[in-house]
Structures are given as structure tokens and as C-alpha cells.
Amino acid sequence: DKEETVRFNEKFWFLRYFIYSLIDYEIIDINDYYIKKDIKKDHKKRYQSELNWIYIKSKTANDRTTRFYDYLLSNGVKFVSFGDDLKFKF
Numbered sequence: 001d002k003e004e005t006v007r008f009n010e011k012f013w014f015l016r017y018f019i020y021s022l023i024d025y026e027i028i029d030i031n032d033y034y035i036k037k038d039i040k041k042d043h044k045k046r047y048q049s050e051l052n053w054i055y056i057k058s059k060t061a062n063d064r065t066t067r068f069y070d071y072l073l074s075n076g077v078k079f080v081s082f083g084d085d086l087k088f089k090f
Contacts, residue, residue, distance in 0.1 A: 006060045007050075008069045014079065017069065020053045021078055027086055 007016060022028045033039075034047045042048050046055040053073060060066045083089045 006063045006065050007056055008065050017073070018080055019051065020073055021080075022082075023051065023053070024073060024076075025082065025086055027082060 007013070010016075023030050030049075030051050033051070034049060039047045039049050042055065044058075046052060046058070048055055050056060053070075057066050057070050081090070
């Protein structure tokens, strides 16, 4: 079932983590995209999108892999440097 698939057990986990980090650090603003594409919200008012880490992690919150990556994302661990002032300038 796609709903219960642990996203970080799939291919492209590194890209997914990178995108979630960019959103978390507000380097990219995803809210305009949600509105423009008319992305629906669930009963807890979370956008039902693969780009929404909070929504995705709620699907597999008890999985060890999900908890591990949630810990990393919650603590601002970056696998790729965003450069000076988060502008990719080095």
C-alpha cells in the first residue's frame, strides 16, 4: 500500500531528504505551489502531498527509518551545505 510505504526506504531518499531540508530552511516556499495546484488538506489541516514531510511521516510514524530521518530533519542536519546565508554561495 502506497500510503504506508516508508518513503526513506525507497529510491531517491537522498533527493527527498534534500527537498525536505530546502522546504524546512525556507529556501523554497511550497505553500504557493499547494494553493496553485489546489492540493487538498487532510482532517488535521495538513496538505496531502509527497512534498509535505509532516503529512508523509504521519503515515509511518512508528517506523524506525521514519523516526530516524524525522530526528535528523527536526535537528537541522544537512547532508548538503546550503552555503553562506543559505544562498548556495561558497
